[in-house]
Amino acid sequence: MTTVTASPGVGNRTTVAGPGLPAGRVNIADRVLQKTAERAAADIVGVDAKNVHVEIVSSRDSAVVRVSTPFPVPRLEDTEAVRAATPVLDAARAAQGELRTRLTRLFGREVSRVDLTITGASAPQRKRVL
Known part of the structure; x- marks a missing residue:
């Protein structure tokens, strides 16, 4: 298993180490993990x-990941799309899991919790027919 840990004294970097990996370090900037998430x-x-x-x-x-999104x-x-839509709470729970x-899988270590905050609604754009 690969372990990702914060490296002391390295600033915004993360060290990846684990069995089967070559000797040395691989540093992944925290910004990369954030953009990936x-x-x-x-x-x-x-x-x-x-x-x-x-x-x-x-x-x-x-790791604990906090996500804010519409x-x-x-x-x-x-009305048909509204009737067919999954309730927001159910859809949010599914997305969270x-x-x-x-x-x-992407980080190579356990994400123990994902906190999902819904900041608003995003409706699809209307398509214009010319």
């Missing part, structure tokens, strides 16, 4: 990555 969250939730904000609090063995909802005048699983 932002893109994964945007992909899973279904919004533009520029609207997603992520904070990562890490310890030796795990959440996609159907246009209210599209999927994000935790994906980030655990």
Whole structure:
């Protein structure tokens, strides 16, 4: 298993070490982990990555990820889409679990918790027919 730990004295860097890895260190900037989490969250939730904000609090063995994002909802005048839509709370819980699983795999260490804060609603853009 690969372990990612904060390196003392290195600033905003993370050291990756584990069995089967060559001797030495691989440093991953915290910003890389943050951008990776932002893109994964945007992909899973279904919004533009520029609207997603992520904070990562890490310890030796795990990480906690805090995500703030708008959440996609159907246009209210599209009654069929509204009826067919998954309730926001259910969709948010599913996204939270999927994000935790994906980030655990991408980071190479346990993500113990994902806190998801929905900051607003994001409706799809109307398409104009010319």
